[in-house]
Every structure is written in C-alpha cells, then in structure tokens.
Amino acid sequence: MATYPRAVTRLIEAFRKLPGVGPKSAQRYAVHVLRASMDDARELADAILEVKTSIKPCKRCGNYTDTDLCSVCADPRRDPRSLCVVSYVRDLMAIERAGEFRGQYHVLGGVLSPADGIGPEDLTVGALIERVRDEHVTEVILATSPSVEGDATALYLARLLGAVPELEVTRLASGLPAGADLDYADQTTIAAALSGRRRLE
Amino acid sequence: MRERVLRTITLLRRDLGEADRLAVLLSREEGKVLASAKSSRKPNSRLAALIEPFVLADCRIIEGRGEIQRLAGGEVVEPFRGIRSDIERVARASLMAEIADQGTEPGSAAPRLFALLLDCLRLLAEGAAGPSIELYYLLHSSRLLGYGLSLDHCASCGGDLAGGELAMVPEVGGLACPACYTVAAGRWVDALSLERVRAYRHSRLRVALEIPLSNGQRKVWLDGLRAHVRYHMDVSLRSLDVLRSLER
Incomplete structure (x- = not known):
C-alpha cells in the first residue's frame, strides 16, 4: 500500500494538532502546501515562526503584543478607570470589533471550571485585584460568557471586588441576540432577558 | 435513524x-x-x-x-440557575457530575443514580448546605456504583463497628475498628456521628439534611468519603482538586 513520504506525513500530523482539524482536513491542508508556490509556503512558515518569537502577553492586561504594552494599554485616549474583564484575548477582540468600549481590558486567561480542574489560582485574578487597587479603577465590567462557568467566574470576581471601596462592578447584559425572533428563543435565554430588562429612556 | x-x-x-x-x-x-x-x-x-x-x-x-x-x-x-450563583456550588455539582460520568457506561439504564443526582442538584440550586449534600451524594452514589462504604462491620476484620476511634481506610473498603487500624486525632469517626451517617443512608435527602453533624465530624466524613471514592474509581477527579482549593 502506497503511503505519503515522511515529510508529508509529518506535515499532516502537525496540522492534526490544530483545534478542530481532523485527519481529512489535515491531509487537505498538507496537499495544499505541497501545491503552493515556494514563496507562499515560506510566508506561512515565517508567519508561524514570527508569531512564536515576537508575540508575548501585555505586561498590564494580558492581551497579545510585540512590545511591553499592547496597543490598547499604550493608547492615551483609552480611559484607564474603566476596566473590562474578559476570559480570553479572542473575547477582547470581539468587544473591540463592536467599537463601543473606550476603556481598558484585563484578560483572565480562562474561566473557573472545576470540571476542567481550573480554579482561581490558574487565572490572573490576583493581578486583576492589584490593578483595580493600584490604578484607581472606578468601574469593572465583567464580560465573561453567559454560561455556567462564565456566570460563576463573574460572581466570584464580583464578591472579591466588592471589598474595593467606591468601585462599580457591572456584568454584560445577556438575553436575545440582535435580529432574533422571540418565538425561537429558548426559555433560559428569555428568562435571562426578562430578569435583565431595563427601563426605556 | x-x-x-x-x-x-x-x-x-x-x-x-x-x-x-x-x-x-x-x-x-x-x-x-x-x-x-x-x-x-x-x-x-x-x-x-x-x-x-x-x-x-x-x-x-x-x-x-x-x-x-x-x-x-x-x-x-x-x-438550576441557583447553582451558578456560587463557585463552590458549581464545584460540588461538577464533582457529582464527574462521578456519574466516570461511573457509568453508555446504554446502561441508571434510574437511581439519575434520581439521586437530580435531587442533589435541585437542593444545591436552592442553596441548601453544600457539604451535607455532597456527603449524601458520595455515600449513595458509591453504593449505586458498586463500591459502597461499609458502615456496619469493620472492613478489615468483619467485626461489629460498636464504637471507639474508627478509621476510614479506603484500601480496605471503608471503616475499620481500632483493633485493626489507628489514625491520628481529628481524623477518626466517633460512634455518634456513625449513627447519624447510618441514618443518612436510609433517609431521603431533605430529611438527611436535618440530621445534625458537627462541622468537624462532617469534615472527617467528607475527607474520608472523598478518599474512598477516589481510591475506588481509580481516576483523578479534577473538580475535587478545585473544590479543595476553594475550601482552603
């Protein structure tokens, strides 16, 4: 039975380690690289090496950066008194895409998840409390996902932050997605939307 | 299909x-x-x-x-939204779910384990005492999953557990009499709490939560039952590690 040469098998195995990539997709990507021009293949290899050698977590917030401070922390127009706490950098990017928030961020590095063995000491909780105290933050927005783990993390942080005087702690609203039909929403989402209802102004 | x-x-x-x-x-x-x-x-x-x-x-x-x-x-x-209002409740519910996951196989009916887990989750969500619910769940789920704790006879020599300083010894299958095993102070089970935990075994959950156990004795029982479950399941229970770190 014919098999791929060793170098191709190695590339397929490397692609298989990526999240959501199964054996068929890995094979397709490897064949694509084989067919690509030398310039495109080198560009891909260089991009992977560059991201591994130059990117590090921002010293202040944990966002990805190639300098000491990320572009958000280094931006003097951002309000340092308003801090949005997110689980992952991808959540920070999602909020930035919305273009509504002009404060700064703190990346926890995950959510509290006992089922996965993740407790408070595995997240940047201590650094968050230190930041809130040292940088005179006046509002913390807890922007974890509205899941069991996200809610529990938010409530855990809210309790810790409750000890900081003159600090407002808020949570992202949760409920119906924009453009959705009420009729199609599940009862948990409708219950969350009802309990989080607000006065029309 | x-x-x-x-x-x-x-x-x-x-x-x-x-x-x-x-x-x-x-x-x-x-x-x-x-x-x-x-x-x-x-x-x-x-x-x-x-x-x-x-x-x-x-x-x-x-x-x-x-x-x-x-x-x-x-x-x-x-x-059961009440569970997510407290990280300790989430950790306890995760531990109970993890035990059910590790102890069952697809395709085998589990009506009693299902009913036990449902009762425990419901009361956790209502805000009832978490440690007592966990104790009840560990005691009953270990029995349903085939490695129940021996509460009547010494797991080592088979003699009656009449009283004294009883040791919880997972390796032999449960409680052992003072003649077989001795443990340090603060880690043994006394006759009164043994009687009360025996009552846990025969009571419905809501009734069991009314049975008085001192914090110290509940901790001895919980530590012992957790060790017993971990030993017999022979897997690491990730949620138990988080629960312990939250309790510290």
Whole structure:
C-alpha cells in the first residue's frame, strides 16, 4: 500500500494538532502546501515562526503584543478607570470589533471550571485585584460568557471586588441576540432577558 | 435513524470543531448518552441551553452510527440557575457530575443514580448546605456504583463497628475498628456521628439534611468519603482538586 513520504506525513500530523482539524482536513491542508508556490509556503512558515518569537502577553492586561504594552494599554485616549474583564484575548477582540468600549481590558486567561480542574489560582485574578487597587479603577465590567462557568467566574470576581471601596462592578447584559425572533428563543435565554430588562429612556 | 426524547441531566460538555459541542448527558432510561450539538457555540443556537452543565432537559436525540448521537432539539425543564450563583456550588455539582460520568457506561439504564443526582442538584440550586449534600451524594452514589462504604462491620476484620476511634481506610473498603487500624486525632469517626451517617443512608435527602453533624465530624466524613471514592474509581477527579482549593 502506497503511503505519503515522511515529510508529508509529518506535515499532516502537525496540522492534526490544530483545534478542530481532523485527519481529512489535515491531509487537505498538507496537499495544499505541497501545491503552493515556494514563496507562499515560506510566508506561512515565517508567519508561524514570527508569531512564536515576537508575540508575548501585555505586561498590564494580558492581551497579545510585540512590545511591553499592547496597543490598547499604550493608547492615551483609552480611559484607564474603566476596566473590562474578559476570559480570553479572542473575547477582547470581539468587544473591540463592536467599537463601543473606550476603556481598558484585563484578560483572565480562562474561566473557573472545576470540571476542567481550573480554579482561581490558574487565572490572573490576583493581578486583576492589584490593578483595580493600584490604578484607581472606578468601574469593572465583567464580560465573561453567559454560561455556567462564565456566570460563576463573574460572581466570584464580583464578591472579591466588592471589598474595593467606591468601585462599580457591572456584568454584560445577556438575553436575545440582535435580529432574533422571540418565538425561537429558548426559555433560559428569555428568562435571562426578562430578569435583565431595563427601563426605556 | 431512531429518534426519541430522553429526560437528561448534562454532566459536562466539550467544544467540538469550529462551533459544535459534545455533551455528556445522563438519562434515566439509557444511562450515559454522548451527543453532538451542532453549532451550539453560536449565540442564536437553540441547543446551547439544553447542554449547559447540570441542566435538566427533555432532549430529542437521533441515533448516530457510532457511540456519538445527535442532539436535534428539546426543552429545558429546570435550568438550576441557583447553582451558578456560587463557585463552590458549581464545584460540588461538577464533582457529582464527574462521578456519574466516570461511573457509568453508555446504554446502561441508571434510574437511581439519575434520581439521586437530580435531587442533589435541585437542593444545591436552592442553596441548601453544600457539604451535607455532597456527603449524601458520595455515600449513595458509591453504593449505586458498586463500591459502597461499609458502615456496619469493620472492613478489615468483619467485626461489629460498636464504637471507639474508627478509621476510614479506603484500601480496605471503608471503616475499620481500632483493633485493626489507628489514625491520628481529628481524623477518626466517633460512634455518634456513625449513627447519624447510618441514618443518612436510609433517609431521603431533605430529611438527611436535618440530621445534625458537627462541622468537624462532617469534615472527617467528607475527607474520608472523598478518599474512598477516589481510591475506588481509580481516576483523578479534577473538580475535587478545585473544590479543595476553594475550601482552603
């Protein structure tokens, strides 16, 4: 039975380690690289090496950066008194895409998840409390996902932050997605939307 | 493809591919069920709420080719939102779900374990005493899963457990009399708390929570039962490590 040469098998195995990539997709990507021009293949290899050698977590917030401070922390127009706490950098990017928030961020590095063995000491909780105290933050927005783990993390942080005087702690609203039909929403989402209802102004 | 509606409790869920999830469900009729929930990580998914951990739901399941079935829809029966209001409750519920997951196989009915887990989750969500609920769950689930703690006879010599400083020894299967094993002060079980935990064994959960146990004795029993469960399941229980760190 014919098999791929060793170098191709190695590339397929490397692609298989990526999240959501199964054996068929890995094979397709490897064949694509084989067919690509030398310039495109080198560009891909260089991009992977560059991201591994130059990117590090921002010293202040944990966002990805190639300098000491990320572009958000280094931006003097951002309000340092308003801090949005997110689980992952991808959540920070999602909020930035919305273009509504002009404060700064703190990346926890995950959510509290006992089922996965993740407790408070595995997240940047201590650094968050230190930041809130040292940088005179006046509002913390807890922007974890509205899941069991996200809610529990938010409530855990809210309790810790409750000890900081003159600090407002808020949570992202949760409920119906924009453009959705009420009729199609599940009862948990409708219950969350009802309990989080607000006065029309 | 066979389709049926099962009443399920979500034990855990894992991300699968770009936007899907794999849910481990416990049902009364079919025991553990593995089901994929397509696009359930997207915000407008109707499946996402059904497979949130600890949710009780009526799930429409379509049989797949292998062990993994497909979640096609359903209704949430009880979301037990009270659990997520406290990280210790989440950790305790996760421990109970993890034990049910590790101790069951797909296709084997588990009506008593299902009923036990449901009772415990309901009371956890209501805010009842977490440590006592955990003690009750560990005591009863270990019996249902085939490695119940011996409360009447010394697990080592078989003699009656009459009293004295009784040691919890997971390696021999439960409590041992002072003649067989001795343990340090603060780690042994006294006759009064043994009587009370025996009553736990024969009581419904709400009644058991009324049985008085001092904090010190509850801790001795919980530590012993956790060690007993961990020893007999022979797996590391990740949620137990987090629960312990939260208790410190």
